[in-house]
Amino acid sequence: MTRKDFFAKVGFGAAVVLVPTCIGGLASSCSGEDEGSPTPAPTNVDFTLDISTGTLAVNGGFLVHSGIVVARTNTGEFLAVSASCTHQGTNVNYNASGNKFICPNHGAQFNSTGVVTQGPASSNLTQYNTQLTDATHLRVFS
Ligand code: FES
Structure with a gap:
């Protein structure tokens, strides 16, 4: 394996590892889209x-x-x-x-x-x- 081949494979592997991490991060920190406010608890139920x-x-x-x-x-x-x-x-x-x-x-x-x-x-x-x-x-x- 050449040095170029090695980095090509490692680079691809790192991208595969990082993509799910970033997607997972979307749920809590990469985006503000999921931020909401609690609905007040129902009363007189x-x-x-x-x-x-x-x-x-x-x-x-x-x-x-x-x-x-x-x-x-x-x-x-x-x-x-x-x-x-x-x-x-x-x-x-x-x-x-x-x-x-x-x-x-x-x-x-x-x-x-x-x-x-x-x-x-x-x-x-x-x-x-x-x-x-x-x-x-x-x-x-x-
Ligand atoms: S833990 Fe964040 S909305 Fe419930």
């Missing part, structure tokens, strides 16, 4: 969901309704917290295996009651009450 079908019919499922993420744990309990991440407002997802909420944008994590366990978020999500009103209906309320 009182709605009922049919849990006989859809994602809440099975343990580990979750959905977002009226700005609130409602989740069913792996043990069948129901959780409800404000959906908007307190960092920049991306809706959080429920992670059933860890029984926690995770923001897909920058990785903030919140426990099952909405308390921050990992930044960059520094404020908690708002927790709401849940109550089964019968075998197939879940009430979510302030």
